Amino acid sequence: MYGVITQIKAVQGQRNALIAILQENQQGMAGCHSYLISRDLADSDSLWIYEVWDSKAAHVSSLQLLAVQDAIARARPVIGGLGHRFETEPV
Amino acid sequence: MYGVITQIKAVQGQRNALIAILQENQQGMAGCHSYLISRDLADSDSLWIYEVWDSKAAHVSSLQLLAVQDAIARARPVIGGLGHRFETEPV
Numbered sequence: 001m002y003g004v005i006t007q008i009k010a011v012q013g014q015r016n017a018l019i020a021i022l023q024e025n026q027q028g029m030a031g032c033h034s035y036l037i038s039r040d041l042a043d044s045d046s047l048w049i050y051e052v053w054d055s056k057a058a059h060v061s062s063l064q065l066l067a068v069q070d071a072i073a074r075a076r077p078v079i080g081g082l083g084h085r086f087e088t089e090p091v
Numbered sequence: 092m093y094g095v096i097t098q099i100k101a102v103q104g105q106r107n108a109l110i111a112i113l114q115e116n117q118q119g120m121a122g123c124h125s126y127l128i129s130r131d132l133a134d135s136d137s138l139w140i141y142e143v144w145d146s147k148a149a150h151v152s153s154l155q156l157l158a159v160q161d162a163i164a165r166a167r168p169v170i171g172g173l174g175h176r177f178e179t180e181p182v
Contacts, residue, residue, distance in 0.1 A: 023182070036143075086132075088132055089132060091110055091128040091129060
């Protein structure tokens with residue numbers, strides 16, 4: 001299995017708007033076991049995504065899905081930047 | 092809900108031993124919705140725990156459980172240090 005823990009920083013005040021977009025694809029992506037979203041408690045613009053996939057390939061190919069491409073395009077204006085990113089092997 | 096994303100660094104070569112101890116309490120702690128363990132892919136001594144709890148209080152009180160206290164005592168010799176720690180609000 002393959003996992004990734006990602007921190008995304010929203011444009012100030014836009015975290016909830018970004019979460020709403022991310023939630024659209026939270027379910028039903030082939031090979032995705034978990035897509036868990038959390039707000040950072042210390043940084044009001046920051047959120048975390050904890051993902052578990054069958055494989056890294058499954059994760060990469062999900063980025064080609066039309067629905068995901070569309071969400072990324074709509075999310076871009078409310079993304080301020082990317083923070084930490086850790087690749088993992090879920091146990 | 093309350094969440095915490097924690098990085099723990101095992102003593103060199105002891106990551107699997109640490110994971111085995113952590114797995115003992117992975118299920119059945121009151122108020123715990125998720126206790127997900129992952130190996131870091133970039134650092135062979137590092138692991139991540141992604142936890143979701145009813146509340147911060149539920150998380151804190153779990154640390155008083157005899158089973159958890161026992162596990163912490165047994166884990167201490169194979170823990171090299173603590174890394175990142177992010178408190179979150181799961182969405």
